[in-house]
Structures are given as C-alpha cells and as structure tokens.
Amino acid sequence: MGSIESLLNVDYLITFFLVIIRISGILFTAPVFGSGVVDLRLRLFFSIIIGLLIVSNVPILSFQNVSTVLFILIVLKELLIGVATGLLARFIFTGVQFGGQLIGFQMGFGVVNILDPQTNTQVSIIAQFQNIIMILIFLAIGGHRLIIKAVAYSFNTVPLGLFVFDSKSYFFLVSEFGSIFLTAIKIIAPVFVTLLLLHVVMGIMARLVPQMNILIVGFPVQIAFGLVVLLLSLTYFYTVFEKILYQYFKSIDQLFRMLGG
Template sequence: MFEFAAAEVSRWVASYMWVLFRVASVLMTMPVFGTQMLPVRIRLYLALMIAMLITPQIPPVPAIDAFSLATWVIIGEQILIGAAMGFMLQLLFQIHVLAGQIVAMQMGLGFASMNDPTMGISVAVVAQVFTMLVTLLFLSMDGHLVVIEVLAESFTTLPIGQGLLATDFHTLVLRFSWVMAAALLIGLPAITALLIVNLSFGVMMRAAPQLNIFSIGFPLTLVFGLFILWVVLGDVGAQYHSLATETLEWLREMVRVR
C-alpha cells in the first residue's frame, strides 16, 4: 500500500511540475509579464495558479519516475517550448521598439535616451513611447488572455513527452526578418517625410550658402519630426491590430493550435 501511494504521489508531482515549467517559461519570457517591472515572486505565484488550473484538463501524462533522467529531458522540452512561445510574442514588441529607434534617428532624437524599466537598458525616448503604447494596447485588447488560451491548448496539441518533436521552431526563425520589414513599414511615413525635410534644407543651403544650416535645420527638423510622430501615432492602433493578429496566428501555428 505504501509503495502504491508513493508512486501516485510521484506521478502527481511530475504531472504538475512538467506543466509548471512550460507555463513559467512563457511567463518569464513573454512581454509585460516577463519584464523586470513584475517581481519574480508574483510571476511564480501566477505560474503556479495557471498550472493548477490547466493540469486537470490536459491529456494523461507519461508514467515516468519524477527523479529519473527522462524527467529532466521532459523538463528541458517544456522550457524550450515555453521560451519559444514567449520569444514569439517578444517579436511583436520589438517591432515597435525598432520602429521608434529608426524614427528617433531620423528626427535627431537618437541621442535622447532613457532607461527602459522593462528591459533594464537605455533606449531612445521615441522607442520608449512606442513601447508604452504597445503595452497598453496589448493589455486593453486582452492579448494576455489569448496567450493563456493558446498555452492551455498547447498541452493538447503538443502533449507532454512528445511536444518538442512536433514544435515548429522553423516558424520562429523565419520571423526575425519579418521584424525588420514590419518596423520599416511602421516608420516609413515618418522616414519619408523627414527625408523630404532634409532635402529641402539641402536645397536651401545650396541656394543660400551664407545660412547656418546647422543652427536652423536641427530645430526645424526636430519640430517637424514631433509633428510627424504625432500623425504617425494616430494610426498605430490599426497597425498594431494587424501585427498582433498575425503574431498570434503564427504563435498558434508554431504550437499546432487551430
């Protein structure tokens, strides 16, 4: 009777532990929840709560000793799957960060940087504005709830013990080129407008060489850049909706969720 109880306890602990590692990996790497602004203890409590809710709904897990080598292999698989899902979501945020960096360099605000509390590094102020705006859009459109739904369904499409072989990591690798293209698409109106402004200053300097183009051009470029940034931000909601929909579709495709 004691050996049977020990086996049941080992299976129960192993099943919850494997789910916890995948859930925790997603929460540690995804935007908003995986940043330094949210304490690690809160993330751990949230991962425990989600794991306890998901575990009774998943298919039966393999009957493996909790202290065997196969258990550590399965744990590694769950960490890789969860981290891949989190990094896929990070691409959505990095698109807007990169777009903000490009616009800041074009309008002369590349030197104006501030500490990003989410990543702990210095970024351009314009990129920080894009980051805060995307974070608010992500939460207001229930993006975190969609991620939790996909995470719960991934335990059915990628069962524990064979999920790594079925995971489409090729999808994640191919999306890195998409990040640069999408960032350029967001910043293209501002880049084009600022290029026209710089060409106009070039024509003015050619026509009137006595003008001090540096003392006149930099303030005007900055003012025009702020105006253009205000115009670009007016359409960022529609662009975010399109990019977020595409990112979540790719996330579902990666974990085979339909």
C-alpha cells in the same frame, strides 16, 4: 481524483510540475508578464495559479519507467516550448522599439536615451514612447488574456511529453525573428519618409541659400516635423500594431501544430 489523492500521486505532481515549467517559460519571456517591472515571485505565483487551472484538463502521464536523462530532456522541452511562445510575442515589441530607435536617430534624439524597465537597457526616448503606447494597446485589445489563452491551447496542440522540432520549425522561428525588421519598417514608415523628404528639402535649401546655417535651423525643424507626424500617425500605429499582434497568434497556432507533429 480527489485533491488529497492527487497530492499523494507522484505522476500527478510531476505532470503538474511540467505544466508549470511550460507556463513559466511563456510568462517569463512574454511582453508585460516578462517585464523586469513585474516581480519574479509574482510571475512564479501566476504560473502556479494558471497551472492549477489547466492541470485538470491535462492527461496525467506515467513516469515509472522514465530515466533521469529522459526526464531532464522532457523538462527542457517544456521550457523551450514556453520560451519560444513568449519570444515570438517579444519579437513584435522588439521590432517596434527598433523602429523607435531609428525615428529618434532621424529626429536628432540619438543621444537622448532613457532606461527601459522591461529590458533594463538604454533606449531612445521615442522608442520608449512607442513602447508605452504599444503596451497600452496590448492591454486594451486583451493581449494579456490572449497570451493566457495561448498557454492553455498549447497543451491541446502540443501534449506533454511530445516534441517534434525539425528543420521546418527551425526555419519558421528564424523567419519570425526576421520579421522584427519588417515590423519596424511598417511602424516607422510615415515618420521615416517624412523626415527623409525633410532632409532632402534642407539639403536643397543649403545649396540654394549658402548663407543659412542649415545645422542650426535644421535640428529644431526636424524635431518639430517628427513629433507632429508621430502624433498624427498614432491611429495608423494602432491599426498596424493590432494587425501584427493578431498575426502573432496565428503564428503561435502554426508553431504549436509544427511542434505537435
């Protein structure tokens, strides 16, 4: 079908619109793409460009006998598929930020918060540090390209107009949401265990040497220990986050197969 004929074909235009809806749902919620730093018009522009590249491989649907209510449901379905895909990736970043919040609290940085431009919320300085490292790792291993690849793959597994959301899919999404805390535990394990042992040692010292002001001595010591262990665990952080990210794409494949019936 030529380009001029495509523009005059209503079914083609509606199909293209649905493709953009699904892509927008992903790009508006996925990490990096969905950041508040990225302008809204730029995200929409990326959605249209990717849609133009994908729509040629998507079967053109016929909407001649489709009612308005059914069409609205189809649009909502495409949006939900995109949002679910992007949120699964966002869960990983949220889990790491949650772990950073715990580490910052343990180190005594509970009141030292800065603005996270991605979520427009106040987060711990340690959480923001880990978030920046996480974004750099995400870009270094090609996570942005894998997200776009997942967008294109979704149309093969979950064709336009099809949507199967049963209890199995619901429980899968809930379990993935619960993995936020598991992600946080994996990321903060070295620093958290070290600070916990340090607190035990300082508690014993406070009992053995009552003359020592443990509050004055303890704060700089736990900050120093926390920063050193955090620096030494960056390699571990990279390894764990890379495995978690690749596990995410396996989860996306599983979700698409569920939604595709």
